[in-house]
């Protein structure tokens with residue numbers, strides 16, 4: 407039987423990674439964080455000393471980008487070649503260049519192909535795939551499509567709590583700038599036709615996971 411795809415999109419700080427991962431664990435399904443690939447490519451570009459704003463140079467780097475990610479929600483490590491970049495892709499330096507990489511159409515097409523290959527190879531009954539354009543571009547035909555949102559102030563507060571030690575104002579500003587840049591490329595603030603919105607503004611973490619699981623159980 408075919409793998410059930412649960413597509414989850416949303417802005418930065420919506421909690422979509424942790425919520426999607428927890429939902430996958432509870433369902434016993436696989437989990438794919440697509441942002442990790444955009445981040446890993448950004449890390450690779452910086453590592454190769456390619457100018458991230460030089461689209462042609464970034465495109466040149468794609469054939470050598472040897473990306474691997476596990477889809478077990480309990481242990482999803484990220485590799486570029488032999489290097490474990492699981493931690494390195496979360497640094498502010500990588501985060502700062504990822505939007506420039508993500509707006510290159512050839513990059514999006516390349517990574518979309520990679521994601522579809524990973525989804526195809528899933529050996530579990532289902533996979534929760536999370537990002538910005540999963541409900542609209544990567545898996546528009548998925549049987550379950552969710553937009554995870556939360557009010558901006560709540561998203562900023564959650565993200566600053568995660569990044570303890572950084573000033574809330576600085577984190578908020580960086581997040582807002584990244585969302586603005588990303589939203590020019592794909593719309594992840596408004597639910598596309600047939601996409602169910604889960605607003606976590608007034609929900610705690612477990613309640614948000616419950617809400618996602620309910621959408622899955624209703625649809626799948």
Ligand code: C5P
Pocket residue numbers: 418440441442444445504505508536537538539540584588
């Ligand atoms: O989700 P995360 O914050 O890790 O994503 C990092 C970046 O990757 C986003 O800011 C966006 O530029 C890009 N991205 C994307 N499409 C996706 C997932 C992530 O453009 N499906």
